[in-house]
Amino acid sequence: MAFRQKLFFIKNQGRKLAENPTSHLFMAKEITSREENYSQWYIDIVQKANLADNSAVRGCMVIKPNGYALWENMRDQLDRMFKETGHVNAYFPLFIPKSFLSKEAQHVEGFAKECAVITHHRLMNAPDGSGVVVDPSAKLEEELIVRPTSETIIWDTYRTWINSYRDLPLLINQWANVVRWEMRTRLFLRTAEFLWQEGHTAHATKDEAVAETRTMLDVYATFAEEWMAMPVVKGVKTANERFAGAEDTYCIEALMQDGKALQAGTSHFLGQNFAKAFDVKFSNKENQQEYVWATSWGVSTRLIGALIMTHSDDDGLVLPPKIAPTQVVIVPIPKPTPEIDEAANKLMKELRSKGIRVKYDTDDQKRPGFKFAEHEMNGIPVRLGIGARDLAEGKVEVARRDTKEKANQPVEGIADYIIGLLDEIQQNLFDRAAAFRTEHTTKVDNFDDFKSVLEGKGGFVSAHWDGTSETEEKIKELTKATIRCIPLNNPQEDGKCVLTGNPSKERVLFAKAY
């Protein structure tokens, strides 16, 4: 493959240059450009911004402090939004009895191929002294599955919690880790173990459950757009892409910089499938037994991957101010002095009093240039430089990460200026991503255009589809593109399926996806 050769070439070139002490091309923190190799760029960002690392365990990552701080901010905001919409948190077991999983037929079919299974509960010293082995006498009566998702254990529990319509709705969320034994993993985007939240709600009526599904979809979309500055399309999945056990799967779909789509969150209307599988009934006002209606919804650490691929650039991570762990960093130039410390501390106090997350870089070993590059790599939205010159002029140097512009600002009133700037950066990131998505959403009306757009500029392709799974499969085979969603509030228009020519009454969004 040409791609491999290119990579090989780069490796060799790197080797030669590394031997040359005058070369600055392969400094420790240099990252691969997006143009050169997008997926290597992604890996470089994750590792060099210290977000995460591969671990000793296949497919499982170590989330490092920088990455975890980001997750904490995302989690905290989502948690607030869940609570504002009436939900409470609870926690259910990590393990699920094997028999539970098979109670809902489609559900088990969807997850069976990627389950980690617990078969024993004890180790013993190996007879030959070579270490420890599984004690065969400690075999479990029934194997346990490490949860790939918790519908089954939760619905088994709900049976005992729900008796009357007065117990409904039951609006519960849990923050947890889950395990899906994926064939191939990528940091944040798809790991064998990942962190997420899963909401599981129970309702007396279908309408109420559907409304809940849509409410949570809106919460996700609001979070993605207002906090992550990541524009998303709200839509509904086709039968092929539906969650195992759901009647309808709603989703938010985002577009990454390489033109591939990423499912950023899902909200499922589960109908009465799980209520029937786990026999969860309630007495209605007329004292008749009815099955409960269900929803589930989740977002995961994958959002961090989405964030990276939406905003970051060849200099490193770019973070939206609202979720950046550190929003402002102060760099003493060229190094800390009592005068600069005093000015910085005063500045920090003022910024913190206005709720800004600010840090002062007191490292007296590294030089300013190094720090500039490092803070840019880490995606800190605003950098303030203070040196003797600035102190004398009563100014600070303000550098923004998104545009890399620098300007001198009077210290007087700087807090308000920075509050405005953070808002502006947040908005600029969203606008930039939205413009990219608009530019990379293409309407096509025949299959040749369909293919050439996908192979060329990529992105979302808006096209007519005859509504059959067969056609969807065929298109996937031919182009690797899938239907990302049928957008909500989709305009109705008569057209012909881009593949079969059969009649269609609305366009759907296709894309290659992560």
Place this chain on the structure above:
RNA sequence: CGGGGUGUAGCGCAGUCCGGUUAGCGCACCUGUUUUGGGAACAGGGGGCCGCAGGUUCGAAUCCUGCUACCCCGACCA
């Protein structure tokens, strides 16, 4: 699960084809000096069970056999 790689210092690699002093290089780390407004320079220094287990040999990072781990690309998925 198929295809392709790679395991040598914390990280990135050279050395392996063709066996031979004490296993090298860059970055990082430690000490010191000079520096410091966009990734500092010099000098000195520390750090290795060459993935694991066997074998061949006077001698193995290098050759042979077996094992194992991880990465990348596909099919599967959030």
